Amino acid sequence: MSEFSKLSAVEIVKGIKKKDFSATEVTKASISRMEILDKELHTYCTPTPELALKAAGVVDKKISNNEDPGPLAGVPVGIKDLVSTKGIKTVSGSYFYKDFIPEEDDVCVERLKNAGAIVLGKTNAPEFGYSGVGHNPVFETTRNPWNTDLTPGGSSAGSCASVVTGISPFAIASDGGGSIRIPSSLSGTYGMKASMGRVPLYPGCRDERYPGVSSWESIEHIGPVSNTVKDAALMLSVISGPDDRDRHSLPKADFNWVDSVRTDIKGCKIGLSMDWGYAAVDQEVREIILKAAKIFEKDLGCEIIEDNPGWKNPYNDFWALVILESDLKGMRKLDMDNPGKMSPHLSGLINRPWTAEDLTNATIGRKHVVNCMWKFMRKYDFIITPTLACPAFAIHTQGPEKIDGRMVDPFEWLHFTFPINMTGQPAASIPAGYTKKGLPVGLQIIGKHLDDPMVLRASAAFEKASPWLTRRPPILQKLSLK
Secondary structure (H helix, E strand, C coil): CCCHHHCCHHHHHHHHHCCCCCHHHHHHHHHHHHHHHHHHHCCEEEECHHHHHHHHHHHHHHHHCCCCCCCCCCCEEEEECCCCCCCCCCCCCCHHHCCCCCCCCCHHHHHHHHCCCEEEEEECCCHHHCCCCCCCCCCCCCCECCECCECCCCCCHHHHHHHHCCCCCEEEEEECCCCCHHHHHHHCCEEEECCCCCCCCCCCCCCCCCCCCCCCCCCCEEEEEECCHHHHHHHHHHHCCCCCCCCCCCCCCCCCCHHHCCCCCCCCEEEECCCCCCCCCCHHHHHHHHHHHHHHHHHCCCEEEECCCCCCCCHHHHHHHHHHCCCHHHHHHHHHHCCCCCCHHHHHHHCCCCCHHHHHHHHHHHHHHHHHHHHHHCCCCEEEEECCCCCCCECCCCCCCEECCEECCCCHHHCCCCHHHHHCCCEEEEEEEECCCCCEEEEEEEECCCCHHHHHHHHHHHHHHCCCCCCCCHHHHHCCCC
16 A cells, blocks of 8 residues: 555554554555655654564554554654653754663653554754754754745654654654644644643653753643644543653543544634734734634634733743753753854853843743733633744744844744743644745644643644645655655
8 A cells, every 4th residue: 555644643543453454564654755755854863664663563463463452553653852762862952962872761652652653763853952943963954845945843843744744644742832833833734732741751851860851841741743633632642641750740631532523613712812912923824824713713603802811921931941940050061061062042042141030030920921821711712823923934043033024033933832831731733724835834722721622622623624634745746755
């Protein structure tokens, strides 16, 4: 079968269990596709084809012996290079960890393997995730499949590029300030950050031995990027649930993840914020998001009200929170002992003269955002925003200099994502449309505290009303791939 790249994870599991095709066949197809695409896209920084084929053989043997192969039997998956993998290099995009091989899997990887998923390798990411784009000092830069001169976004750059080009139907991503949603928006995939604590993390962000790796503790999320909402729900059903290695992890959800993918949201009241009241937003992005809002209103029977939560711009507080949760002493030592080896923007961030007041102001600022948000959310079933303030921009830059004619700081295009890490709410980016140049633009759907099912329902309803898989990245046609 030559069309594995167009199958969803749900369809792959079904086909393998029915013996329509084997896990080995699917895995070989994914490896072949990766080898062709990565000559141009640099999606996987550490591919593991031999290990993948060995794991696929185990699934096939279970099938032949009539044993349960698991709920993800034979589904290829990419693992972001910030996420630990036992026996496989986990470089975190950093010179300092270029030869690091973890002694244990992250909780999510452990659960994926136990469910029968096939790990294809590690997907590329910026250094320690401290960036919204996909370049680092160690590996070739991941490129956008819609235009290889542009960034695919980050920090889960390789994961999204893998999914949208059909190397894997879904991939593991992480999100400390938007890093699931950012590349989903710029690359045209679906990406969901479940509520803080739904998916436990360890050792990533939790193991104090590794400066840089041990950052972002109270704002980091692990989650799926996928081509369909149902595939994301399927992955979340496997990787979610409590674990004693993560003090933030929540009890088992009182809902079924896959069953939450229902499409009736008629009568929902939706808050629409186009700019949080202060952000510069590209005009084409505005137009696409407003058209998407009309779909919710006219096609799906929802009420749309333009509104803003009323917080002060938390941009500086967010970065201070990141610093507060980083091993500043350890990272500064790495930088000092190895001059020129750290990404310049990261070196600049950690070596700023941060004060105690900067850090305590940030915790107060987070409380301000959280309190504004719960009051705001009480008026609505969910809220929608642009995922990002602009479409994809030139590779090897941290952000555009101007948005909608306004001069902006390099990271201000991320205004819509990072506040939702400060609050810990569930949020997803869903493909909403395309610019005149054919670049994808994402719509962000934000649910109330712990209301992950609402985000899935709203996402699935929009997916049904406005399917996005009818368009494929130009790189596929260029390389004669289906």
